[in-house]
Amino acid sequence: MRANPRGFLGRVLAGLLLSFTCAHAANLNSLKDTPxxxxxxxxxxxxxxxxxEALDTKKDGETIKWNNDGTGDTVHIEGTVTPRDTVKREGGPCRKVTLVVVAKGQTQSWTPTECKKGETE
Structure with a gap:
């Protein structure tokens, strides 16, 4: 079980949103019209x-498809999540996870690292 299941990925997504907000506030268009x-x-x-789900159930290289059907958003968004590069370490395993998001013909991806805490294997 993850120590804070919403913590890490929530921070990644919040950081990405904050980056967009800061870019918008600074009148930078680098993130405009991106997923x-x-x-x-x-x-x-x-x-x-x-x-x-991918981090908890999939092996390295196995992909989960996702979409925003049922969220109420008028823009269709879809993508994939693929865990990879699991490394066992003293505090628990770490693995990279590639997040791909596609909206309005644009693709964006990120590859953060997620580490389980307080587990031994």
Whole structure:
């Protein structure tokens, strides 16, 4: 069990949203019209749930598809979540997870590292 199941991925998604907000405030258009700019809280929750499922149930290289159907967002968003590169360490295993988001023909991806805490294997 993860020490804080919403913590890490929630922080990643919040950071990405904050980056978009800061870029918008600074009048930088680097994130304008990218998938993250179309994601509403319910979309981020759908991605988060898919990421948790993938991290908890999939082996390295196995992919889960996800979408925002049923979230109420008028922009269709879909993508994949693929855990990879699991490394066992003293405090618990760490693995990278590739998050891919597609909206309005644009693709965006991130590869954060998630570590379980307080587990021994």
């Amino acid at each position: 993250i700019s179309y994601m509403k809280p319910a979309d981020r929750k759908a991605l988060h749930c898919a990421a948790q």
